[in-house]
Amino acid sequence: MWKRYANYEGGIADPLIVSWPRGIAATGTRRQYTHAVDIVPTLYDCLGVQLPDMVRGYPQKPLEGDSFRYSFEDAAAPTQKETQFYSMLGTRGIWHKGWKAATAVPAAPDSWGDFHLQQWELFDTEADPSECHDLAKEHPDKLQQLVALWWAQAGQHQALPLESRGAVEILTTERPQLSKPRTRYVYYPGGAEIPESVAPNIRNRPYTIAAELEIETPEAGGVILSQGSGFGGHALYLKEGKLRYVYNWVGELVQVIESDETVPTGHVVLSASFDREGDSMPVQGTLSLYVRDRKVGEGKIRTQPGKFGLGGGGLVVGRSGAEPVIGDYPGDRPWAFVGGTIKRVVIDVSGEAFEDLAMEARAAFARQ
Numbered sequence: 001m002w003k004r005y006a007n008y009e010g011g012i013a014d015p016l017i018v019s020w021p022r023g024i025a026a027t028g029t030r031r032q033y034t035h036a037v038d039i040v041p042t043l044y045d046c047l048g049v050q051l052p053d054m055v056r057g058y059p060q061k062p063l064e065g066d067s068f069r070y071s072f073e074d075a076a077a078p079t080q081k082e083t084q085f086y087s088m089l090g091t092r093g094i095w096h097k098g099w100k101a102a103t104a105v106p107a108a109p110d111s112w113g114d115f116h117l118q119q120w121e122l123f124d125t126e127a128d129p130s131e132c133h134d135l136a137k138e139h140p141d142k143l144q145q146l147v148a149l150w151w152a153q154a155g156q157h158q159a160l161p162l163e164s165r166g167a168v169e170i171l172t173t174e175r176p177q178l179s180k181p182r183t184r185y186v187y188y189p190g191g192a193e194i195p196e197s198v199a200p201n202i203r204n205r206p207y208t209i210a211a212e213l214e215i216e217t218p219e220a221g222g223v224i225l226s227q228g229s230g231f232g233g234h235a236l237y238l239k240e241g242k243l244r245y246v247y248n249w250v251g252e253l254v255q256v257i258e259s260d261e262t263v264p265t266g267h268v269v270l271s272a273s274f275d276r277e278g279d280s281m282p283v284q285g286t287l288s289l290y291v292r293d294r295k296v297g298e299g300k301i302r303t304q305p306g307k308f309g310l311g312g313g314g315l316v317v318g319r320s321g322a323e324p325v326i327g328d329y330p331g332d333r334p335w336a337f338v339g340g341t342i343k344r345v346v347i348d349v350s351g352e353a354f355e356d357l358a359m360e361a362r363a364a365f366a367r368q
Contacts, residue, residue, distance in 0.1 A: 006086035007093040007102035007121075009131055020046070024072045032079040033095065033125075037065035045069045064157070085153035090115075090163055094150040098126040101146035113164040120147055174201075183350035187225075189318030189342045196309040199227065202234075202274075204283045204305060206351040209236055209245075210271040212343040215263060220339025221330040224270065227315040228308030229323035236272050238263060238337070239330045243289050245272040246326045247301045249282070254326055259289050259296035268292055274301070281305055317345050 003012060016034070018024070023046060044051065045067035053060060066081045079098075086093035090112035093102040100123040122136040122143045136143050154160050163170070178198070185200045200207070211224045218241060226235040231251040237244050241262035247255045263270065271290040276283055282302050289297040313321040319334040329335035 004089060005091050005106075006088035007091045007104070009100075009125075009129070012086065018072075020072065023069075026073070026075055028075055030068075030071045030075055032068060032071045032077065033081055033084070033098075034068045034071075035065065035081075035084050038068050038081065039065070041065040041067045042069050083149065083153065085150065085157055085159070087154060087157075087159045087162070092150060092154075092162075094146055094153060095125065096146055096149055098124065099142060099146060100125050100131065101143055101150065102131075112162075115162055115164075122146070183348060185347045187315070187317045187345045187347070189337070191317065193314040193316050193321060195314045196227070196307050199315040200347045200349055202347070202349060203303070203307075204276070205349055206274055206276050206285075208271060208273040208348045209345065210269055210348070211236060211345045212267075212269050213340050214267055214343065215265045215340040217339040218262070218265060220263075220265075220337070222337035222339075223316075223318065223320045223329055223335045224337055224342060225315070225317050225345050226320045226325055227313065228325055229313035229321060230325060230327075231323075232304055233308045233313055233325040235320070235325040236270070237329060237335075238270075239328070243270050243291060243296065245287060245289060247287070247303065248325045249302050249304060253302065255287075255299070255301045256326070257287050257289055257297055257299040257301070259291065261291070261296050263291055274303070318342050 002010070006012065041063055042065075043049075044063075046069055051060065051063055068081070070077055070080055082097055084095040086095075090108075091103055091105060093100065102121050102123070104119045104121050120136060120143055121134040122139055123131040123133065124135060125131070154162075165173075187194070209225060213224070221238045221240070224236045224238065226237075227233055228235075228248065230248065232248055234245070234247045237246070243259040243263055245257045249255065257272070269290075269292055273288045273290065275285050275288070277285040282305050284300065284302050286298055287301045288295055313323055313325075319336040320329060321334075324333075324335065331338065
C-alpha cells in the first residue's frame with residue numbers, strides 16, 4: 001500500500017535518520033514506535049523549549065505528538081508513546097500500546113460512506129510488524145476497545161466529519177484562500193517556485209498565459225513558464241524557433257500545441273489561451289497560440305479537474321521545475337530560457353480576450 005492509506009503500515013512506515021553527535025552516544029537502529037508528529041516535540045525537548053499555554057491572550061492548542069528523545073539514550077528502552085491516530089480519505093487506523101486496528105477498505109471514493117458498516121482488522125504489531133495476521137476474531141474485545149478509542153481520538157484531533165464526498169466533488173470544490181481572489185497574476189523570472197496552493201487556479205475555466213519577451217536571437221529557446229510535472233502539468237516553451245504549449249493530463253496524455261510559424265526576434269508577446277467548450281468533466285476545449293496579436297496555432301486539449309500538485313512541481317518562470325512536464329525541452333536541466341529576456345508572464349483567469357493582454361504589454365513597453 002502507499003501513503004494514501006492510513007490503515008496499513010505499508011503506506012505509512014518510513015525510515016527516519018537522526019544525527020546529533022552531542023546528544024546521541026549510542027548509535028544504531030531504534031525500533032520504538034514513532035510518528036512524524038513526534039519530531040517537533042522531540043526538537044523542543046532537545047532544545048529545552050517550553051511552549052506557552054497563552055499567546056497574546058489566546059489559549060493555544062496542545063501540541064500533538066510525543067518526544068522520542070528517550071530513545072537516544074537507550075536503544076532498548078520500551079516505547080513511551082501510547083497512542084497514534086490515523087485518518088485519510090475514508091481510511092482509518094489507530095495504534096495503541098502495540099496493537100493496531102484498521103479499516104479494511106480501499107482509499108477510493110466509491111468505498112467511502114457507510115462507515116458504521118465497514119469491517120475493522122486487528123494486528124499485534126509487536127509480534128506481527130508486517131500486519132499479515134488479522135486477529136479481530138480472536139480478540140473482539142480488544143478490537144472494540146481500539147475502535148472506540150479511534151472515535152474519541154477523531155473528535156480530539158478535529159477529524160470529523162469523515163470524508164464521504166465523491167472524487168469529482170472533492171476535486172472541483174474551491175478551498176479557502178489566504179489571499180483575496182484575483183483574476184490576473186503577474187510573475188517575473190528568477191523567483192522561487194510558487195506552490196500550487198497560492199498559484200492561479202486555471203482548473204475548469206478559460207485562461208490565458210501571456211509572456212512579454214525580448215527575443216535576441218533566432219536560436220532562442222527554453223521554458224517560459226512551467227507548472228506541475230511529468231505526472232500532470234502544463235508549460236509554455238520555445239523550441240527550434242516555434243512556440244509550444246504542452247498540457248500533460250495526469251501523466252497519461254501529453255498534448256502539445258505548436259505554432260505554425262517561427263517566433264520573430266525583437267519585442268514579442270507570446271500567448272496561450274484556453275476556451276472551455278461544453279460542460280464535460282474532465283473539461284475540454286480549444287487551446288490557441290498567439291505571437292503578438294496573430295493566432296499561430298490551435299488544438300483541442302483535455303484538462304485536469306484536480307491539482308497538478310499531486311505529482312509535485314509548483315509554478316516557475318524562465319525554467320522548468322525539478323521534474324519536467326514533457327521530455328523534449330531544449331538545452332539542459334533546468335531548461336532555462338536562453339537567447340532572450342523574459343520581462344514578465346501574465347496569467348489571466350477572467351476569460352478576457354487575448355488582445356487585452358497584448359495591448360497591455362505593448363503599452364508597458366511604450367512607456368519604457
